[in-house]
Ligand code: NA
């Protein structure tokens with residue numbers, strides 16, 4: 033039997049949950065499904081920075097790539113519907129809704145021409161993690177310096193009254209531990225992964241999901257076309273919703289682990305009160321309006337896409353009560 | 359051809375092109391690009407070369423390179439190197455080998471404001487070598503002291519090499535800078551010891567200079583004071599978290615500009631010349647960076663890092679054996695290769711292996727800088743020595759290479775010391791957490 | 792030669808632009824830190840101004856750097872080549888430099904085209920990335936010319952040195 037080797041371009045360390053909890057299990061499932069006719073080989077160091085991953089995949093520098101849609105501003109605008117504030121309440125619902133919405137409309141977007149997209153997923157809810165001061169209400173954010181990873185989060189933080197500071201990941205930890213920033217927006221898992229746990233004193237959870245990032249996983253089109261029908265079927269069987277499922281598990285477990293470590297450090301957990309949540313939704317409404325405007329500029333019915341995405345989120349929401357007698 | 363053959367042929371190709379005088383950046387670019395074209399595909403080669411120049415240059419973190427270069431240029435143009443040397447001369451010049459010791463100390467001080475070893479060596483050579491000649495020092499010994507002292511430029515923060523290492527490996531640059539402080543002091547001590555021993559063995563190569571009165575010594579402090587303040591502000595600011603390492607570059611350059619203006623040592627013409635000098639150096643550095651990235655992408659694509667790590671696993675050797683082997687590889691590479699490209703080419707290959715074996719990324723960064731320092735003074739290609747020769751007339755390279763031996767030994771002792779006692783490197787960054 | 796002199800003036804002007812960008816990067820960084828402490832608010836877009844500035848700074852300085860032969864190289868052996876061989880290798884290396892830089896300019900231009908097609912912009916200031924890339928490609932093309940001018944000079948010097956009666 034002939035073995036086709038699929039080179040996976042990776043830019044995260046191998047023990048990061050996206051690699052170990054999503055990509056590797058996905059690859060292993062396909063390898064055994066095809067009885068080893070497909071073999072995945074993960075590259076050990078990155079060929080380029082995260083925003084370069086999609087173009088590297090287009091140029092077939094590797095056969096399978098993954099990345100963050102928001103890293104290429106303006107390019108994956110439609111796919112990024114889940115990135116809007118309060119869209120993704122948990123990683124299962126967010127990932128499932130991202131994929132289902134894409135399955136319905138994605139072909140029309142044309143945002144992934146040249147690759148064969150096999151999965152979309154989101155990360156778990158980010159919290160406001162504080163090293164200096166605590167955030168009980170939105171008013172407490174006033175005058176606090178918060179490290180953010182990109183401009184959308186930066187925008188969200190300044191709409192909420194904080195003063196965002198955009199720093200590269202290599203400086204995030206330093207910034208937090210030495211007081212350049214008072215706080216940082218991250219999921220629980222990432223706080224621990226990036227070694228920030230020791231400096232965190234309190235964490236404010238924002239129910240409903242302040243924001244998220246939509247990740248993509250894709251084959252280079254030529255690679256995809258070279259696979260046999262059986263190989264393609266095996267890949268598809270373990271992709272799409274299966275990837276969303278893996279992402280849900282990975283981020284939920286990662287968060288649980290991170291929370292355990294934070295609890296060992298006696299970090300105080302706070303939940304943003306309902307009236308503040310309502311105020312936050314209101315202050316962040318302009319972001320949605322802007323996305324709708326961008327959608328119609330590109331010739332899409334943004335309203336319909338957004339509503340469909342919302343209905344999918346509701347459908348796959350993990351807090352849905354199922355054991356009620358009626 | 360297998361991975362090993364391709365790698366060997368490619369490294370050999372780069373070496374031959376380099377030796378024929380082709381700019382290093384283009385030697386790496388040509389071999390890297392051709393290698394990807396032949397071994398992977400035309401499409402990948404064409405794609406990578408279109409993207410890489412954009413991605414490699416449009417970097418927020420790398421802005422620290424031109425900023426630290428600018429800071430060094432301002433400091434050099436304000437002619438503080440002379441004051442710095444006089445100050446050190448005043449305190450240690452009368453001891454045995456004192457002027458050479460003063461050179462090392464002044465180089466250490468200059469390194470605290472310059473991120474480049476070549477700049478440190480070139481600047482201090484102009485001040486220190488004529489002075490040592492005046493008091494009858496042997497040429498080879500005098501120039502060696504400057505060459506060795508110059509290497510401190512990349513160990514004592516700020517450091518261009520540490521910045522590039524940090525970005526290439528995702529290691530905290532602030533931690534790397536703090537980690538360089540104690541090994542930098544250790545380096546100074548060991549160089550001083552090397553001078554002392556050499557001067558005792560052969561007193562004729564280093565006559566002592568007359569004692570300088572205390573009043574004069576204190577006087578020099580005054581003119582050098584602001585530069586001390588600037589260094590303390592930058593390192594203190596990093597340690598305390600007033601600004602990030604990237605911001606430290608811009609803040610430092612602004613501070614150095616203020617210092618130069620305060621000394622009335624900078625006309626508008628000088629200011630423009632400083633900027634031009636900075637961007638020309640920056641452009642040549644980035645060209646090497648782009649060339650090295652193309653080449654290391656090629657090595658990455660053929661799977662060299664994975665092959666190397668498989669080899670080590672199959673041999674079953676321990677961490678110390680691996681690090682000593684890497685040390686040997688660096689000594690050999692360092693004889694022939696230019697320092698920047700050496701780091702850019704080898705770190706992506708070695709880093710995954712050493713971190714997998716449990717070495718601290720910050721520690722390996724300092725290790726990599728130290729082997730680079732060694733490469734700057736070892737024959738036949740010792741960049742610092744070439745630089746000193748280019749600014750000082752009538753120097754014989756052979757004489758310098760004879761004088762450099764004690765300093766090379768001091769470097770080897772220091773590298774073994776940090777392998778045996780890693781805390782020398784790690785204690786400061788851990789305290790800052 | 793008039794043409795060479797004019798070309799060198801262009802290179803110098805570009806380097807001045809590059810120096811101005813360097814000064815701006817310094818100021819933006821300093822102002823950013825100051826604003827964070829004094830006004831408790833960051834300089835909006837500072838991060839991106841520096842990113843864009845870096846890209847343009849490198850490529851605007853490139854032509855003059857090449858003209859002044861500022862490329863980092865190991866001249867250990869080539870310094871000892873006999874004069875005729877040295878001229879041949881210098882000219883050859885300049886021509887290879889011109890070809891490679893021209894090739895890169897072309898590929899970067901095409902990557903710029905791709906970015907324009909996708910409408911990719913920088914995150915905060917929303918500057919079209921494709922335009923930045925094509926600006927870089929143009930500067931790279933000038934850099935390729937700079938190598939050609941260097942090669943021409945080397946050949947001309949060779950000719951005049953070999954002409955009978957030349958001083
Ligand atoms: Na330094």
Ligand code: NA
Pocket residue numbers: 692693694695732733734735736737738739740741
């Ligand atoms: Na050497």
